[in-house]
Amino acid sequence: MSIPTATPNSPVDNSIASRPGNIGAVPSLLAEIQQGIQDLDTSTDEPRKDLLVRCRALVQAIETPRENMVDHIWGQMGVISAVAFGVDCGLWVLMAQNGDQPQKVTNLAGDLGVDPELLRRLMRHICAMGLFIEVGEDEYRPTNYTKALRLPQIGHGYLGLASSTGGATLKFHEFSRQKGWENSTNQQDTALMSAYHTDKDMFTWVHDQGYGQHLNDYLGGYNLGRPRWMDPSVYPVQERLIKDADTGPDAVFLVDIGGNVGHDLERFHRRHPHAPGKLILQDLPMMIHQIRDLDPVIVRMECDFYDEQPVKGARAYYIHSTLHNWPDHLCDVILANIKAAMRPGYSKLLINENVVPATNAHWETTGLDMMMLTLFSSMQRTSAMWYDLIEKRAGLKIVKIWSGGKGVESVIECEIPWEE
Structure with missing residues (x-):
């Protein structure tokens, strides 16, 4: 298959x-940003997210395609390369230990045992991208x-996800x-497997590769600061689960299927310590x-969700950001x-996943969909897709x-359904 190339007759000059991308939009975007600043509300994060989207749009309007x-x-x-280097060599731990004062490249390099010239180049770029504050030459x-x-939940994502799977x-x-x-839906034939010449799945x-713990740390904290599923603003646990739950000595309240190392269950227990x-926790x-x-x-229970579920009649079965890893025919089995x-x-199934809106999807949702596409040959699902998978x-x-x-x-x- 040939790939189209530009010709002298191409319609794009x-x-x-x-x-600039859309310089005419700058005045209206600035007005929207100013209004967004006034609308910031500490009781909800939505106005801040809307403001961030407008700020991104402002940058796109001012930047040229070449700059983009x-x-x-x-x-x-x-930046990804330099940050991952800093995670691996301990730069961020050292700087945090040193506190908020200005820090010299030569001192940091000496303490870390890395080449000062190498560290100088990396930190210079991180600063140029606006992620450091420059107070002097190499400081x-x-x-x-x-x-x-x-924080492992932040820094370790660069090793456990970006560098390990970036290919x-x-x-x-x-x-x-x-x-x-074609849109691939074969979990045994993924872009990750092709890039690294392996038949192994992502996990x-x-x-x-030696980054399993880094991935676990990232999975345990990538949603820091965001509402959890058991927050009253999201799901009314007391009304929908705890009320009318069995209180017998052998009753099972919540089964976390594919729950990694227990992040969600620990959070739930801290929030609802007296749930009956x-x-x-189930995982491989x-x-x-x-x-x-x-x-x-x-x-703790070793369990493969492709096998029979050994826990019968629980109040709730919970599965978080797992079905998006797999195409429909495997989700059918799960x-x-x-x-x-x-x-x-009595029992409920709680699926804690993104639901992609038909329009105006948020960039975090679409970005995660790109990860599913490249790492699993899977997808984030729209509301219609979820209804098809779950009900039909x-x-x-x-x-x-x-x-x-x-x-x-x-x-x-x-x-x-009741009819069953």
């Missing part, structure tokens, strides 16, 4: 690359961003060309064995196993989709 391009392939890729003051890189994104076009430009690949019944042995610290109230274990009229294919009933807000996972509450 070269000068377009040097013109080099920002992507020089600036942003360079920088940390920002909230660089201090946050000290899938950068080589996705080659994978797609080989597949005839196994990252684990075997057992809390059970590879994940269960990586658990370092977990509240003993949470029962949902069928859960449905077979549910008690009609699995034979469950969606009681309600409880929205988590822009770019945040919703809670899809499901039950077995």
Whole structure:
């Protein structure tokens, strides 16, 4: 298949690359930003997100296409490279320990045991991208961003996800060309597998590269500051789950299916310490064995969600950001196993996933969809897709989709239909 190339008769003139994206929109965007600042409300995060979208639009309006391009392939890729270096060598931990005062490259390099010239180049670029505060030659003051890189939930994403799987994104076009430009839904044939010449899925690949714990840290904290599914603003746990739940000694309250190392169950237990019944964490042995610290109230259970669900009649079965990893035909198996274990009229299935809106999708949702596309040959689903998967294919009933807000996972509450 030939790839189209530009010709002298192409309708796009070269000068377009040097013109701002939409300079005429700048005055209205500035007015919207000013209004957005006035509308900021500490009780909800939505106005801040809207303001951020407007600020991004302002940058796009002022930047030329050429600047946009080099920002992507020089600036942003360079930042990812430099930040990952800092995570791996301990730069961000050291700077956080040093505090907020200005810090010299030579001192940092000496303490870390890295080449001062190498560190100088990396920190210079990070500063040029606005992520450091320059106070003198080769001397920088940390920002909230660089201090946050000290947190495993933030910094470790650069190793456990970006550097470990980035080839899938950068080589996705080659994978797609080989597949005839079709939308792949084969979990055994992904862009990640093609880029790295492996037959391993993403989780196994990252684990075997030595970054399994980094990925777990990222998964445990990528949604810091966002509402959790059990927050009253998202899902009314007391009304929908705790009320009328069995209180017997053997009753199971919540089963977290594919729950990684227990992040969600620990948060739930802290929020609702007196919820009746057992809390059970299920995942593959590879994940269960990586658990370092977990509240003993949470029962660990090695389990493959493609096998029969061993816990019958729980009040709720919870599955978070898992179905988006797999195409419909595999989700059919997962949902069928859960449905077979549910008690009609009592058990609920809570699917904590993004629901892509038909229009005006948030960039975090579409960005995550790109990850699913390149790493799993899967997708984020729209409301129509969820209804098709859950009701038409699995034979469950969606009681309600409880929205988590822009770019945040919703809670899809499901039950077995009464007629069954």
